[in-house]
Amino acid sequence: MTSAQTPDTNLAIDVHVENVGGISESDVTLHPGVTVLAGRNATNRTSFLQALMAALGSEHVSLKGDADSGQVDLSIGPEHYTRTLERTGTTTRTGGDPYLADPELADLFAFLLESNEARRAVARGDDLRELIMRPVDTAAINSQIERLEAEKRDLDEELDRLEQLSDRLPGLEERRGKLEGRIEETEAELDAAREELETADASVQRSREEKNTLDQKLDALGDARDELESVRYDIETERESLDSLRADRDDLASELDATDEADRADVTEIEAELDRLRERRQGLDSTIKQLQSVIQFNEEMLEGTNEEIARALRDDEGTVTDGLLADSTVVCWTCGTDVDSDQIEATLDRLRDLRQEKMSERRSLKGEISEQQSHRDEIESAAREHEQLERRLTGVEDEIERREAKIERLQERRTELQERVTDLETEVESLEDETYSEVLDHHKDVNRREFELDRLRDEKRDVETEIEEIERRLDERADLEDEREAITEELADLRTRIDRTEREAVEEFNEHMDEVLSLLEYENIDRIWIERTETKVREGRRRVTRTAFDLHIVRSTAEGTAYEDTVDHLSESEREVTGLVFALAGYLVHEVYETCPFLLVDSLEAIDSSRIATLVDYFASFADNLVVALLPEDAQALDDDYRRVTDI
Numbered sequence: 001m002t003s004a005q006t007p008d009t010n011l012a013i014d015v016h017v018e019n020v021g022g023i024s025e026s027d028v029t030l031h032p033g034v035t036v037l038a039g040r041n042a043t044n045r046t047s048f049l050q051a052l053m054a055a056l057g058s059e060h061v062s063l064k065g066d067a068d069s070g071q072v073d074l075s076i077g078p079e080h081y082t083r084t085l086e087r088t089g090t091t092t093r094t095g096g097d098p099y100l101a102d103p104e105l106a107d108l109f110a111f112l113l114e115s116n117e118a119r120r121a122v123a124r125g126d127d128l129r130e131l132i133m134r135p136v137d138t139a140a141i142n143s144q145i146e147r148l149e150a151e152k153r154d155l156d157e158e159l160d161r162l163e164q165l166s167d168r169l170p171g172l173e174e175r176r177g178k179l180e181g182r183i184e185e186t187e188a189e190l191d192a193a194r195e196e197l198e199t200a201d202a203s204v205q206r207s208r209e210e211k212n213t214l215d216q217k218l219d220a221l222g223d224a225r226d227e228l229e230s231v232r233y234d235i236e237t238e239r240e241s242l243d244s245l246r247a248d249r250d251d252l253a254s255e256l257d258a259t260d261e262a263d264r265a266d267v268t269e270i271e272a273e274l275d276r277l278r279e280r281r282q283g284l285d286s287t288i289k290q291l292q293s294v295i296q297f298n299e300e301m302l303e304g305t306n307e308e309i310a311r312a313l314r315d316d317e318g319t320v321t322d323g324l325l326a327d328s329t330v331v332c333w334t335c336g337t338d339v340d341s342d343q344i345e346a347t348l349d350r351l352r353d354l355r356q357e358k359m360s361e362r363r364s365l366k367g368e369i370s371e372q373q374s375h376r377d378e379i380e381s382a383a384r385e386h387e388q389l390e391r392r393l394t395g396v397e398d399e400i401e402r403r404e405a406k407i408e409r410l411q412e413r414r415t416e417l418q419e420r421v422t423d424l425e426t427e428v429e430s431l432e433d434e435t436y437s438e439v440l441d442h443h444k445d446v447n448r449r450e451f452e453l454d455r456l457r458d459e460k461r462d463v464e465t466e467i468e469e470i471e472r473r474l475d476e477r478a479d480l481e482d483e484r485e486a487i488t489e490e491l492a493d494l495r496t497r498i499d500r501t502e503r504e505a506v507e508e509f510n511e512h513m514d515e516v517l518s519l520l521e522y523e524n525i526d527r528i529w530i531e532r533t534e535t536k537v538r539e540g541r542r543r544v545t546r547t548a549f550d551l552h553i554v555r556s557t558a559e560g561t562a563y564e565d566t567v568d569h570l571s572e573s574e575r576e577v578t579g580l581v582f583a584l585a586g587y588l589v590h591e592v593y594e595t596c597p598f599l600l601v602d603s604l605e606a607i608d609s610s611r612i613a614t615l616v617d618y619f620a621s622f623a624d625n626l627v628v629a630l631l632p633e634d635a636q637a638l639d640d641d642y643r644r645v646t647d648i
């Protein structure tokens with residue numbers, strides 16, 4: 001959902017839940033601003049938050065233990081969203097129309113329950129940089145950078161070729177100018193020769209009756225010259241059409257060279273690979289849902305055994321098993337005996353790590369699937385374009401062959417006529433007397449100059465064709481330079497996007513951590529901050545730069561001497577606050593508020609009441625709807641204007 005689709009924040013929010021977590025059925029109305037879910041452990045506060053997460057799009061939800069199906073309905077004014085849950089063997093299948101199409105950002109930075117990965121990252125010493133950068137598809141960015149760099153290299157090479165052509169242009173234009181001058185001189189000489197021929201013809205007109213045979217030859221010579229001139233004109237016209245067709249052919253050939261002929265075998269291989277990747281992703285989805293169900297159930301057991309389960313675990317005397325409510329033990333749901341809660345927590349941590357590993361693998365598969373689909377679409381599109389260009393090119397080449405054949409026939413006819421003119425001139429010469437010899441000389445002079453004019457015009461046409469081709473390609477230079485500049489700008493943006501996101505994340509964390517520490521007044525903590533560092537590491541045969549986020553804790557002694565401490569020495573309260581602020585940094589850097597108008601917070605018991613109140617006030621300024629689950633005594637410390645929900 002985009003920011004443009006975000007609903008009116010003044011509307012009431014109705015949530016209907018059936019068979020989710022520990023909830024059989026419940027209806028809760030939320031209002032914009034801060035909503036406090038106040039209650040003791042095992043009062044379904046966490047289950048309600050998970051139901052709300054499910055309606056928003058998260059997969060981190062479990063069915064009620066004794067139910068085969070469940071549902072969550074979310075109404076925000078006139079807008080309605082629903083999420084269905086159905087048990088299928090050992091997994092839970094989700095359906096419906098949730099608020100978010102892709103919940104990854106919200107799962108990481110908006111749904112801040114106890115198991116939230118961003119909160120736990122600080123305490124576990126996880127790679128903070130990897131977590132912040134996970135929603136950024138760095139592989140796709142790097143792939144796009146490589147593609148744009150290749151395009152830029154091609155443009156640079158083409159611009160270099162155009163520069164070389166541009167250097168040739170002055171010489172060609174000078175040559176054309178000289179040819180135009182020579183053509184003008186030859187045309188003038190030809191006009192003069194034709195006038196002299198007409199004058200000579202007029203001088204012998206009176207004796208034509210006595211020289212019948214010679215007249216016939218001269219008439220035939222004139223007709224042959226007229227037909228020769230007509231053939232020359234036809235050749236010139238066909239050549240112009242041929243030049244245009246060749247230009248079209250070159251354009252089509254260039255376009256065809258720019259498109260690769262698709263290999264259908266590649267498409268088949270890609271489809272097979274897509275089937276394999278989808279099958280693998282389905283298997284991972286099933287595994288993740290199973291892990292989530294196990295983790296969720298055990299988290300609820302640790303929070304407190306509800307009355308229904310307690311009755312099921314009663315011993316033979318009818319009393320609840322010893323230690324059921326003890327602080328350090330819980331009742332094992334499989335055998336009914338007391339188990340140290342730390343043992344279950346350790347097991348849960350391993351399960352959470354496995355779940356994150358599977359989720360990371362699923363995200364990687366999602367990227368591979370998207371990349372393979374894009375590759376397939378590109379191949380199919382290229383194939384269609386290639387086939388269309390080939391058809392057009394074939395049609396143009398056929399027309400070129402037809403025109404060339406016609407020109408060849410015309411040239412043969414021109415040769416025949418030139419030979420006929422020569423033969424007629426020879427015959428006339430044998431019949432001529434002194435007067436007609438002069439006429440024949442004029443005919444020969446006209447013929448020679450016509451031949452010279454044809455040659456000059458052909459040469460000029462070739463030069464002009466080359467000039468036009470260069471000018472046509474040079475006309476594209478501005479567009480190519482604009483395209484190169486756009487690619488350069490896009491490359492600069494892509495190359496800095498990862499760096500920019502990292503820097504913004506560090507700045508957001510450090511800024512908000514300073515503000516929160518100032519508000520919460522922890523003794524003996526001067527500062528908690530992240531330093532962005534770069535190191536050279538070997539990757540195969542290359543050494544590449546890798547970025548890391550180093551978390552620093554600065555304390556002071558009683559004498560006021562500052563020293564650096566480690567995360568391991570933070571109190572539980574300090575670790576929780578640090579984890580929450582780290583999640584808030586991700587929430588702001590990735591602008592999660594643009595797509596998800598909810599911020600959900602749970603499990604703040606390690607923080608004292610007054611600091612919880614301060615922290616809630618601080619977080620409330622960043623979200624339209626902040627829903628926080630608190631114990632009753634912690635809820636009392638919050639502003640009375642905040643709405644309370646005590647019955648779920």
